[in-house]
Amino acid sequence: MNQKEIIELIDNKFGIVKSNIYDEYQLSVVVKKENIFAALALMQLNDFKELSILTAVDWFDRNVFEVVYILFSYTHNQQLILKTEIERDNPEIVSVMKLWEVAETYERDVHEFFGIKFLGNPSLKPFFLHNWLDMPPMRKDFKTQQYSDKVFGKTKEEREK
Amino acid sequence: MIQTSTKDLHDSGFEKVLNFFRKRSMWMLHYCTGCGAMELPPTMTTRWDMERFGIGPMATPRQADLLLITGYLSIKSLKRVIRTYEQMQDPKWVIGFGSCTINGGIYYDSYTVINRLSDYIPVDLTIEGCMPRPEAIMTGFQTLMDAIQKGEAVGYKKYKENYEWYKKNQDSVLGRTEPVFTSSEVKK
Numbered sequence: 001m002n003q004k005e006i007i008e009l010i011d012n013k014f015g016i017v018k019s020n021i022y023d024e025y026q027l028s029v030v031v032k033k034e035n036i037f038a039a040l041a042l043m044q045l046n047d048f049k050e051l052s053i054l055t056a057v058d059w060f061d062r063n064v065f066e067v068v069y070i071l072f073s074y075t076h077n078q079q080l081i082l083k084t085e086i087e088r089d090n091p092e093i094v095s096v097m098k099l100w101e102v103a104e105t106y107e108r109d110v111h112e113f114f115g116i117k118f119l120g121n122p123s124l125k126p127f128f129l130h131n132w133l134d135m136p137p138m139r140k141d142f143k144t145q146q147y148s149d150k151v152f153g154k155t156k157e158e159r160e161k
Numbered sequence: 162m163i164q165t166s167t168k169d170l171h172d173s174g175f176e177k178v179l180n181f182f183r184k185r186s187m188w189m190l191h192y193c194t195g196c197g198a199m200e201l202p203p204t205m206t207t208r209w210d211m212e213r214f215g216i217g218p219m220a221t222p223r224q225a226d227l228l229l230i231t232g233y234l235s236i237k238s239l240k241r242v243i244r245t246y247e248q249m250q251d252p253k254w255v256i257g258f259g260s261c262t263i264n265g266g267i268y269y270d271s272y273t274v275i276n277r278l279s280d281y282i283p284v285d286l287t288i289e290g291c292m293p294r295p296e297a298i299m300t301g302f303q304t305l306m307d308a309i310q311k312g313e314a315v316g317y318k319k320y321k322e323n324y325e326w327y328k329k330n331q332d333s334v335l336g337r338t339e340p341v342f343t344s345s346e347v348k349k
């Protein structure tokens with residue numbers, strides 16, 4: 001399958017929102033939230049056997065989270081970036097653990113750092129952060145400088161007051 | 162506030178005789194989570210050879226007397242460092258290595274990297290630089306040796322005297338029970 005065929009295949013089944021070809025080996029396709037699981041399953045059947053990473057981007061101005069799945073196929077020698085956008089308030093998306101079991105760890109990581117809930121993932125427990133009680137730190141409205149000042153102190157003199 | 166400063170605790174009398182021997186035989190435990198650790202291999206081995214000053218690497222905290230913190234510490238690793246430090250036997254010294262241990266370095270605004278190591282454990286000497294070259298490390302070691310000889314490197318006594326202050330700081334990052342930002346601050 002070449003890049004055009006990949007895009008066509010997804011478009012015929014689900015109707016894509018946007019697609020982009022970066023170079024010979026890399027392309028991205030944006031689909032609707034309700035189609036993402038089916039699109040991933042379809043691509044897995046079409047030899048995109050490897051989930052390289054699952055991550056998220058916070059588009060604060062547009063008030064959406066973009067969930068990004070990067071797939072790789074050794075047969076087609078292509079890297080396929082599947083994306084979908086979800087609401088920023090109360091973000092939820094279906095887990096892809098059924099397709100790739102490794103997604104469990106990625107989803108746990110994205111849940112901790114963005115607060116996105118993956119429905120169907122049983123292990124969304126704290127992961128890297130120690131005793132974290134604030135909003136997820138990778139969200140754009142998290143003020144990291146102020147947090148650092150408050151927790152680790154601005155200057156010695158200021159704190160000893 | 163720190164109750165007792167380093168000045169009040171200086172070694173004197175017989176301690177000073179012991180110090181003469183201590184300074185020539187230091188076993189170093191290096192906690193290498195920071196990137197600055199990269200400069201240690203050349204410092205230890207033939208190129209700069211720190212063994213000519215009587216400093217050797219040691220694998221366990223219980224037999225070491227010099228703790229080298231090579232750079233940034235996240236809250237999680239701070240916990241381990243405190244544990245390591247408390248396992249070491251007296252007399253013991255701590256070197257903060259790189260800007261990250263002094264003021265947070267390039268991680269000054271990170272949500273999980275501490276800014277000043279000396280708030281949590283007593284640091285006898287800091288070597289600035291990001292990262293410090295082996296020459297700076299060697300100079301640092303010699304400065305520490307001089308300080309030990311003069312009886313000025315008494316961080317471990319300071320830790321005991323001001324344990325409450327250190328403990329309070331440690332707890333403030335490790336044992337938090339409430340969110341840092343109140344809900345009204347989050348909305349803004």
Ligand code: SF4
Pocket residue numbers: 195196197231232233258259260261262266267290291292293
């Ligand atoms: S001071 Fe620089 S070299 Fe050292 S740990 Fe920090 S960032 Fe890395």
